[in-house]
Amino acid sequence: MSDHTVLVGQIEHETNTFSSLPTDLDQFADASLHYGDAIPPEFRGSNTAIGGFLRVADEEDWDVVPTVAADATPGGIVTADALSTLLDEVLTGIEESDPDAVLLALHGAMVSEDHPDGDGYILERVREATGDVPVMASLDLHANISERMVDHADGLFGYDTYPHVDIGDAGETAARAMAATLNGDLDPQVVVERAPLLPPLPPLQTAIEPMDSLLQQAAASESKFRPDVSVFGGFAYADVEEAGFSVVGVTDESVADETRATCAALAESAYERRHEFDHDYTSVEDAVAEAADWDADAEGGPLLLADLADNPGGGSAEDGTVVLEALLDAGVEDAALALIVDPAAVDAAVEAGVGNTVAVELGGHVEDNGDPLPVEGRVRLISDGSYRNYGPMSRGLQVNLGRTAVLEIDGIDVVVGSHRQQPYDPEAFRSQGITPERQRVLVLKSTVHYRAAFEPMVGAVREVEAPGLCHPDLSRFDYEHVPRPLYPLDEDA
Numbered sequence: 415m416s417d418h419t420v421l422v423g424q425i426e427h428e429t430n431t432f433s434s435l436p437t438d439l440d441q442f443a444d445a446s447l448h449y450g451d452a453i454p455p456e457f458r459g460s461n462t463a464i465g466g467f468l469r470v471a472d473e474e475d476w477d478v479v480p481t482v483a484a485d486a487t488p489g490g491i492v493t494a495d496a497l498s499t500l501l502d503e504v505l506t507g508i509e510e511s512d513p514d515a516v517l518l519a520l521h522g523a524m525v526s527e528d529h530p531d532g533d534g535y536i537l538e539r540v541r542e543a544t545g546d547v548p549v550m551a552s553l554d555l556h557a558n559i560s561e562r563m564v565d566h567a568d569g570l571f572g573y574d575t576y577p578h579v580d581i582g583d584a585g586e587t588a589a590r591a592m593a594a595t596l597n598g599d600l601d602p603q604v605v606v607e608r609a610p611l612l613p614p615l616p617p618l619q620t621a622i623e624p625m626d627s628l629l630q631q632a633a634a635s636e637s638k639f640r641p642d643v644s645v646f647g648g649f650a651y652a653d654v655e656e657a658g659f660s661v662v663g664v665t666d667e668s669v670a671d672e673t674r675a676t677c678a679a680l681a682e683s684a685y686e687r688r689h690e691f692d693h694d695y696t697s698v699e700d701a702v703a704e705a706a707d708w709d710a711d712a713e714g715g716p717l718l719l720a721d722l723a724d725n726p727g728g729g730s731a732e733d734g735t736v737v738l739e740a741l742l743d744a745g746v747e748d749a750a751l752a753l754i755v756d757p758a759a760v761d762a763a764v765e766a767g768v769g770n771t772v773a774v775e776l777g778g779h780v781e782d783n784g785d786p787l788p789v790e791g792r793v794r795l796i797s798d799g800s801y802r803n804y805g806p807m808s809r810g811l812q813v814n815l816g817r818t819a820v821l822e823i824d825g826i827d828v829v830v831g832s833h834r835q836q837p838y839d840p841e842a843f844r845s846q847g848i849t850p851e852r853q854r855v856l857v858l859k860s861t862v863h864y865r866a867a868f869e870p871m872v873g874a875v876r877e878v879e880a881p882g883l884c885h886p887d888l889s890r891f892d893y894e895h896v897p898r899p900l901y902p903l904d905e906d907a
């Protein structure tokens with residue numbers, strides 16, 4: 415028998431408050447939603463936070479109480495009902511099991527109808543229910559850290575990579591700090607320091623400056639008594655008071671002051687280097703002109719066009735048509751696009767049947783992402799749209815596009831799905847009978863995550879600036895709540 419009972423739960427959502435699509439319980443069910451004893455077999459061995467928790471739990475021989483594992487594709491505000499239903503699973507588990515510790519996988523940028531600081535609310539309620547036992551959480555690098563989150567957690571552990579290829583490691587780090595706490599080797603305390611910065615997504619990539627060296631400095635400052643220092647870029651599309659860049663340390667109480675000084679120095683350095691977060695993009699016109707002439711054999715692989723603003727992984731509608739329309743107008747062929755979400759077009763393709771031609775008004779139905787595109791396509795494949803990630807990011811995680819059709823439209827294979835899902839893993843193509851490395855041109859609705867698995871197989875990447883709710887020009891958005899001044903919305907902060 416283990417000495418320790420550890421309750422585990424996941425309630426994750428990155429909320430784009432500019433989205434018109436509410437996030438209800440169905441959105442969690444469409445993406446990833448598991449309960450109780452179904453959780454360990456689903457996540458054990460996967461590169462996910464719960465996978466990391468379980469790795470340590472198995473080593474430490476903890477009695478694990480799995481409650482809920484819920485992660486919806488980023489989108490609009492989470493309904494009050496969805497949050498209370500998911501949180502009740504955790505709170506009921508606490509009441510029934512009286513755990514010695516709680517490990518949560520959170521995002522850190524959840525906004526619900528009732529709680530603009532959804533993650534702070536979750537941690538506060540869990541703290542109320544558990545009383546004195548340690549509560550720790552893994553968080554996304556795009557978390558907006560609130561004082562409430564810091565007040566009600568004994569540890570907050572961010573991913574150190576974007577693309578997020580170390581989600582499992584963040585879970586493992588959290589669980590190891592928990593093990594040290596339960597064994598009496600750590601008296602944990604959380605400190606936070608902020609910078610008046612709110613970069614859009616592309617410059618937060620961790621392979622480039624300034625994030626590369628900021629993260630290296632954070633890692634170099636970690637030690638036995640300072641188990642984790644995380645750099646959080648914030649999430650610019652959640653218009654909330656807590657939005658912004660921060661550095662969080664999880665530390666032993668004995669070295670809390672030194673850790674705070676380290677975090678403050680990193681936050682200050684990030685702000686001093688704010689102009690390094692400025693970033694260049696490719697226009698749709700230039701991208702399509704290059705695609706028209708692209709010689710994949712000579713260039714060592716396909717030209718990858720990242721339709722970065724229409725990324726559902728940041729809450730966009732994933733039904734934008736601007737890039738596709740421009741490629742079709744230019745007569746670009748031997749291309750594949752993942753994905754456009756349009757359940758009605760999928761229904762029409764199913765009705766037409768594989769091998770037949772169908773006429774649809776494709777995409778452009780939800781946000782201001784381009785108009786519905788009248789197209790005729792040959793139905794190449796119909797499937798349930800499910801696959802398991804095989805690339806470095808969230809490897810092993812089950813993904814669900816809903817009922818899916820592949821339409822061949824004038825030499826472009828377009829994956830048309832029913833659920834919004836970021837196609838960062840090549841299985842998004844392979845599961846649909848498309849070999850991505852053999853295309854001349856690839857189009858992906860993804861801002862940064864595609865790089866982890868696709869960069870090695872393509873000849874070049876272009877970050878294409880088309881409309882969408884993850885547009886990198888933040889001056890296009892009507893902010894009401896973020897704390898001003900804030901760079902780059904304001905030059906001087």
Ligand SMILES: [Zn+2]
Pocket residue numbers: 554555556578
């Ligand atoms: Zn993220």
